[in-house]
Structures are given as C-alpha cells and as structure tokens.
Amino acid sequence: MNTVLRHKGWTWGFRSTVLLYFIVLIVLPIIGVYVNSFSEGWSNFVQSIMDPIAWKAVLLTIRLAVIATLINVVLGTMIAWVLTRYRFVGRSFLNSLVDLPFALPTAVGGLMIMLLLGPVSAIGKLAESMGFEIVFHQPAIVIAMTFVTFPFVIRAVQPLLEEIDPSEEEASYTMGASKARTFMQVILPSMAPGMISGGMLAFSRGLAEFGAVVLVAGNIPGRTLTASVFIYGEIESDNPTGAAAVSVLLLTLSFLILWLINLVQMRGRRR
Amino acid sequence: MRRLLIGLTFAVFIVLLIIPLGRIFIGAFEDGAGGFLKGLMRPEALHALMMTGLVVLVVTLLNTLFGIMMALYLVRAGWLSERIKGLLNSIVDLPYAVSPVIGGLMIVLMLGPNSIMGAFFEGIGFNVVYAFPGMVIATLFVTFPLMVREVMPVLQELGSQQEEAASTLGAYGWRTFWSVTWPSIRWAVVYGLVLTVARSLGEFGAVLVVSGNIMNKTQTATTLVYQDVENFNVAAANGVALVLVTFSVGLLLMMEWAKKRKEVH
Numbered sequence: 453m454n455t456v457l458r459h460k461g462w463t464w465g466f467r468s469t470v471l472l473y474f475i476v477l478i479v480l481p482i483i484g485v486y487v488n489s490f491s492e493g494w495s496n497f498v499q500s501i502m503d504p505i506a507w508k509a510v511l512l513t514i515r516l517a518v519i520a521t522l523i524n525v526v527l528g529t530m531i532a533w534v535l536t537r538y539r540f541v542g543r544s545f546l547n548s549l550v551d552l553p554f555a556l557p558t559a560v561g562g563l564m565i566m567l568l569l570g571p572v573s574a575i576g577k578l579a580e581s582m583g584f585e586i587v588f589h590q591p592a593i594v595i596a597m598t599f600v601t602f603p604f605v606i607r608a609v610q611p612l613l614e615e616i617d618p619s620e621e622e623a624s625y626t627m628g629a630s631k632a633r634t635f636m637q638v639i640l641p642s643m644a645p646g647m648i649s650g651g652m653l654a655f656s657r658g659l660a661e662f663g664a665v666v667l668v669a670g671n672i673p674g675r676t677l678t679a680s681v682f683i684y685g686e687i688e689s690d691n692p693t694g695a696a697a698v699s700v701l702l703l704t705l706s707f708l709i710l711w712l713i714n715l716v717q718m719r720g721r722r723r
Numbered sequence: 724m725r726r727l728l729i730g731l732t733f734a735v736f737i738v739l740l741i742i743p744l745g746r747i748f749i750g751a752f753e754d755g756a757g758g759f760l761k762g763l764m765r766p767e768a769l770h771a772l773m774m775t776g777l778v779v780l781v782v783t784l785l786n787t788l789f790g791i792m793m794a795l796y797l798v799r800a801g802w803l804s805e806r807i808k809g810l811l812n813s814i815v816d817l818p819y820a821v822s823p824v825i826g827g828l829m830i831v832l833m834l835g836p837n838s839i840m841g842a843f844f845e846g847i848g849f850n851v852v853y854a855f856p857g858m859v860i861a862t863l864f865v866t867f868p869l870m871v872r873e874v875m876p877v878l879q880e881l882g883s884q885q886e887e888a889a890s891t892l893g894a895y896g897w898r899t900f901w902s903v904t905w906p907s908i909r910w911a912v913v914y915g916l917v918l919t920v921a922r923s924l925g926e927f928g929a930v931l932v933v934s935g936n937i938m939n940k941t942q943t944a945t946t947l948v949y950q951d952v953e954n955f956n957v958a959a960a961n962g963v964a965l966v967l968v969t970f971s972v973g974l975l976l977m978m979e980w981a982k983k984r985k986e987v988h
Contacts, residue, residue, distance in 0.1 A: 478817060479814060481829035546736055554918075555925075558927055560971075567957065599739060684932065696832065
C-alpha cells in the first residue's frame with residue numbers, strides 16, 4: 453500500500469483534484485454570475501439595475517444594515533468589555549451563549565421574531581395599539597439583522613481586550629489620568645480595530661441576510677423588500693439575468709468590504 | 724458602573740437570546756405534547772428532516788476532507804508560488820461575502836436546465852438543480868471556508884520543523900501526516916467539523932433557491948419551516964423548529980468543548 457501511494461502520480465492526482473474542486477466549487481460560480489449579468493449586453497445590465505424596485509431594495513438593505521451594525525457595535529463592545537473585564541455569576545454561560553445566532557438556522561431566527569413580536573403576540577398587539585408596527589415592517593428587518601450578526605463584534609473585540617497590557621493602563625493612572633480619559637486614550641484605541649472589522653463583518657452579513665428577513669419582512673417593494681429577497685423573487689419569476697445584475701451589485705459591495713476588513717486586520721497586526 | 728454594565732449585558736442576552744429561545748419551546752408545546760408530535764410526525768416533516776440529515780452528512784464528509792487538504796496546501800505547499808497561495812487564500816473567504824440566495828442563483832445559472840452543463844446532465848438523465856445533487860453543491864459552496872479557516876492558523880503556528888524532522892528520519896508523506904501533523908490539528912478539525920454541521924443544518928437561502936422546495940422530494944427542515952410560516956401554519960412550524968433548535972444548542976455545547984480542547988494543545 454505504502455509503496456503504491458508513494459508513486460508521483462498519486463501526489464499530482466491529489467493536488468490537481470483538490471485545486472480543481474476548489475476552482476469548480478468557488479471560483480467558477482462567481483465568475484458565472486458576473487458573465488451572466490452581462491450576457492445580454494451592457495445596456496440590459498444598466499436597465500436591470502435602474503429598475504426602481506431594484507435600486508430601492510439595494511438602498512433599503514444598505515440603510516437597515518447600517519442601523520443594525522451600529523446597534524451591534526455599541527452593544528457588542530459593551531458585552532465584550534463586561535465578559536472579559538468583570539467576574540460574575542453566569543459569565544461563562546453568557547460567553548457560550550454568544551455564538552447561538554451562528555449555530556441557529558436563520559429561518560428559525562425569523563420564526564422566533566415572528567412568534568414574539570408578530571400580530572398575534574402580546575408585544576405585537578401592544579405595539580399595534582400604540583400605532584407602531586413591528587413585524588412586516590422595517591423594525592422587524594433591523595431586529596432580524598441584529599440578531600443574526602450579534603456575535604461578530606463581540607468575538608472581534610474580546611481577544612483585543614484580553615491582549616491589552618495591564619501596565620499600560622496602570623501607567624496612565626499613575627500619570628494622573630482619570631478613568632474616563634484612560635478609557636478614551638488607552639483602551640478604546642486598542643479595541644478600535646476589532647470594532648471596525650467586527651462591524652464590517654456584521655454589515656456584510658446583514659446585507660446578505662435572507663432567511664430571517666424573508667420571514668418577518670412584508671416584502672413590499674420600495675418599503676420592506678430587501679435586496680436578497682428581491683433577488684429571490686426575480687429567480688422565482690424566471691428572470692435569472694435580472695437577478696444576476698442585482699447580485700453583481702451586491703457581490704461587488706461585499707467583496708469590497710471583505711477586502712477592507714483584510715486591510716484593517718493587516719494594519720492591526722503590523723502595529 | 725460595573726453593576727449597571729453587567730445588568731445591561733444580562734438584559735441584552737435575555738431579550739435577544741433567552742426569551743426567543745424559550746418562546747420556541749413554549750410554542751412547540753402550545754397544544755400539548757400531542758400537538759408537538761402531530762406537527763413533527765407529518766410525513767413531509769419526517770421527509771424534510773431526513774433530507775437535511777443526508778445533506779449534512781454528505782457535505783460534512785466532502786468539506787472536511789477537501790478542507791483539510793486545502794489548508795495543508797495553502798500553508799505548506801512548496802509547489803505553489805507565494806503569490807498564487809496568497810490569491811487562493813483570499814478566494815477561500817469569498818463564500819462568506821456571498822449572500823446565500825446568490826450562492827443558489829450561481830448554481831442555477833451554471834447547472835440549471837437552461838445552461839450548457841445542465842442540459843448535458845439532463846440529457847444523460849441526471850438532474851442537478853431541483854434535486855439532491857444541487858442542494859449538496861449549494862451547501863458545499865456556503866460551508867467551504869469553515870474547515871480551511873479553522874485548520875490553517877494551527878498549521879501556521881505549528882511551523883514545519885517537526886514535519887521536516889520526520890521526513891529526514893525517513894517517514895513518508897502519509898506517515899508524517901498521521902503521526903506528526905494530525906495529532907496537533909485534530910481539535911481544530913473537530914471544531915471545524917461542528918461548525919460545518921451547524922451551518923449546513925441551518926442553510927436556508929441557497930438550498931431554497933436550488934431545491935425548488937418541493938414537498939416530500941427536495942424540502943429540507945429549514946425550507947419546511949419557511950413554508951409553514953408562509954402558510955400561516957406557525958404551530959406546525961414550531962415542532963420542526965424545536966428539533967432544529969435542539970440540534971443547534973447541542974452543537975453549540977460541542978463547540979465549547981472542542982474550543983477548550985483546542986486551547987490545551
């Protein structure tokens with residue numbers, strides 16, 4: 453067995469199989485979408501994107517994802533701080549619970565929001581009587597995005613907080629800086645790369661989110677129709693080229709963010 | 724300040740995670756255990772759970788195997804230039820940035836009935852899209868980076884000295900891998916495995932687009948939950964959702980356990 457496996461042909465066979473698997477599975481489909489969106493010419497592509505329903509969906513998605521990201525940066529930084537700096541009962545339990553939104557199917561996440569805030573639930577009824585609608589409206593989309601992207605900022609900030617050298621903080625206190633000043637000038641700058649890269653990850657995930665959003669959004673064009681739900685609708689109504697055009701827009705944006713995250717992380721490492 | 728922050732943290736966790744989780748449990752048993760079982764024992768629910776199980780099994784096997792190999796090549800391969808390795812390395816992350824719906828669309832465009840390859844496969848009586856193979860491919864695409872990203876940092880940290888020593892002592896590729904490399908990366912592999920299972924169990928967007936969501940044929944557990952909710956049959960959705968939640972929480976516990984073991988090594 454061993455002598456057979458030592459043959460050079462096996463080695464090359466393995467190498468090309470793995471690389472081929474990678475290229476066929478990851479690279480080809482991505483190129484395929486770009487090629488397909490331009491398959492009926494440039495003007496057709498522009499037309500697909502200039503469709504008011506399409507660009508409104510993209511803009512709405514970006515706006516709501518920004519709100520969800522801001523919520524997560526604030527909450528996430530606070531939670532990361534509490535979980536690394538303070539010792540209290542239930543800390544390790546909360547710490548393991550952070551990853552729950554990653555482990556949970558997004559459709560189940562959507563169902564949860566539906567059950568808790570839907571029109572038949574107590575909170576939903578209360579909000580409705582106050583003239584404030586949640587499910588099938590924009591707040592539900594923000595909640596869904598916030599839920600799904602909850603772990604990103606926490607998990608990006610935590611390791612940075614653990615790494616801070618306590619002597620830096622002590623030095624700051626010794627030199628007479630107040631607590632607030634130490635936080636602003638010593639601790640916050642060390643957390644910033646995590647807040648930025650975690651926030652950008654959360655943003656790109658929020659842009660892409662489909663499962664949780666499709667269940668709780670009303671999917672009304674221009675008001676509660678997000679980009680990924682729009683793409684799904686185009687596929688269902690048998691317009692793959694239109695779907696591909698909007699996909700290209702969303703993909704390019706996501707790739708740009710991914711590239712920025714890499715840049716931020718690289719700068720963080722160099723320091 | 725300290726008390727306030729801890730209190731706020733607890734409040735966020737309770738509102739955002741614990742209450743919704745509890746609501747699913749209550750929802751599933753709203754009509755008693757009988758109602759829960761009735762929702763779960765529907766033939767389409769059982770079939771959907773079986774489909775999910777099959778997809779998870781095939782995807783986890785393939786991506787574990789290829790993920791470990793890819794990580795090894797990206798860190799160790801002397802036959803690839805650094806520049807190509809860097810390029811491949813950044814491509815690995817792309818599925819993270821791709822919306823699952825777009826992932827599904829990609830496969831429909833490439834292998835759907837209107838494409839060249841799709842027409843060829845259909846010609847030989849082998850359906851890819853709206854059938855099991857397409858669902859597997861879609862999930863493979865979405866979960867590919869998970870294993871690679873878990874194994875790579877461990878390999879990088881390990882360095883190649885021990886492996887070189889083993890080769891110098893006359894051990895061949897396989898022997899070196901099993902007795903030198905594998906013991907150091909195995910907990911990272913376990914962690915990547917759990918992540919892959921969790922992600923493929925919960926995959927929804929890509930599978931929905933590729934499978935066509937045909938009841939009793941290509942419907943998975945998550946797409947069944949979606950369909951039930953769309954049909955305002957929330958009570959029935961709860962039973963299947965509870966099964967998914969139970970698995971997810973179990974996987975989360977395994978993740979914690981694997982993480983602890985990983986840190987020891």
